[in-house]
Amino acid sequence: MFDATGKSALAGAGILLAAALAVGCSGPQPTAAPASPASAARARWVDLPAGAEGDEVRLGKRIFDETPKYAAAFVGNKLSCNDCHIQSGTAAYAAPMIDMANIFPMYNKRAGRVISMQERFQECFVRSENGRPLPQDGAEMKALTAYVNWLSRGAQKGQAYGGRGFVKLPPGLTGGAAKGKALYAAQCAGCHGADGAGVPPVLPAVWGPDSYNDGAGMNNPPKMAAFLIHNMPQNHPGTLTPQDAIDVATFVHTMPRPKFNQAYKRY
Ligand code: HEC
Ligand code: HEC
Incomplete structure (x- = not known):
């Protein structure tokens, strides 16, 4: 149904998403202010610097957008950073990377200590990418750091981006897997497959061997729900109710997925 050119057709959804932001989407309103024009301007990657600095940033963006291809040695599934941190990490309320470099080092609850931005990248590699920690001084880490630094340029140290993280869910929601199963078949399976495997790299897997492992941040129904409300279905974002x-x-989390490798639990 979707071939390699499908991605550019799907990219049009970004316009819908921008429109939803402008008029206010039907989900719960975020507590943080929407992206300021200044932040939005910083999000542009079209004006990448020329020369060696630009090449480093461009390599970082490639790794971010096509992780299994450009950081193959450290990835154990078929997901790219870009599949969750949408639009190359620039979409508000899809855990964007904008201004990220200005809020690290940061206390991390899972690690129980203050971690660097590079350690946070490693955390998504061993969990969301079901892979291995990439070396702190390796070429891939340097390039990813250069890209996220680029998206953070001009912002104030210590100040988080207005569209950071996901939208907030109303409290007290309880999910029903049977209703979720029917909704998945009607609104998600067309892209992510009845078997959850998607069509990587265009349409990512949501369960099974090509998906994130059970130690990932997304492996948590309320967290995934907060992502979905604002970002999915990709062709009609903003149409799911919090209950949906x-x-x-x-439902998605009743299905099988890779096991987190406990050897990496310090990440
Ligand atoms: C399966 C989805 C998924 C993939 C793939 C993924 N991440 Fe994440 N990432 C998350 C989730 C979920 C969070 C937590 C967001 C939150 O709770 O606000 C997160 C958080 C982060 C954060 C901290 C954001 C913040 O606001 O504190 C960074 C940095 C990050 N990821 C980098 C990466 C990088 C680099 C890659 C690719 C190597 C990647 N992620 C791949 C789901 C993913
Ligand atoms: C029109 C195709 C389409 C539909 C319909 C759709 N998605 Fe997605 N989904 C995508 C694409 C493409 C991405 C990658 C991010 C992007 O480019 O927007 C994605 C990303 C995701 C992710 C994060 C990456 C991953 O694989 O873990 C989840 C979770 C997800 N979708 C769940 C859903 C659910 C649940 C539904 C139904 C409510 C749904 N999607 C409907 C195309 C779709």
Whole structure:
């Protein structure tokens, strides 16, 4: 149904997403202010610097957008950073990378200590990418750092981007897997497959061997629901109610996925 050219057709959804932001989407309103024009301007990667600095940033963006291809040695599934951190990490409320470099080092609850931005990247490699920690001084880490630094340029140290993280879910929601299963078949399976495998790299897997492992941040129905409300279905974002989102996220997490490798639990 979707061939290699499908991605550019799907990219049009970004316009819908921008429109939803402008008029206010039907989901719960975020507590943080939407992206300021100044932040949005910083998000542009079209004006990458020329020369060696630009090449480093461009390589970082490639790794971010096509992780299994450009950081193959450290990836154990078929997901790219870009599949969750949408639009190359620039979409508000899809855990964007904008201004990220200005809020690290940061206390990390899972690690129980203050971690660097590079350690945070490693965390997504061993969990979301079901892979291995990439070396702190390796070429891939340097390039990813250069890209995220580029998206953080001009911002104030310590100040987080207005569209950071996901939208907030209303409290007290409980998901129903049976309702979620029906909703998945009607609204998600067309892209992500009845078997959850998607068509990587264009349409990512949501469960099974090509998906994130059970130690990942997304492996949590409320967290996935907060992602879904604002970002999915990709061709109609903003149409799921919070109840729909928690139902479908609950269903997705009844399905099998890779096990987190405990050897990496310090990440
Ligand atoms: C399966 C989805 C998924 C993939 C793939 C993924 N991440 Fe993440 N990432 C998340 C989630 C979920 C969070 C937590 C966001 C939150 O709770 O606000 C997160 C958080 C982060 C953060 C911290 C963001 C913040 O606001 O504190 C960074 C940095 C990050 N990821 C980098 C990466 C990089 C680099 C890659 C690719 C190597 C990657 N991620 C791949 C899901 C993913
Ligand atoms: C029109 C195709 C389409 C539909 C319909 C769709 N998605 Fe997606 N989904 C995508 C694409 C493409 C991405 C990668 C991010 C991007 O480019 O927007 C994605 C990313 C995701 C992700 C994060 C990456 C991953 O694989 O873990 C999840 C979770 C997800 N979708 C779940 C859903 C659910 C649940 C539904 C139904 C409510 C749904 N999607 C409907 C195309 C779609």
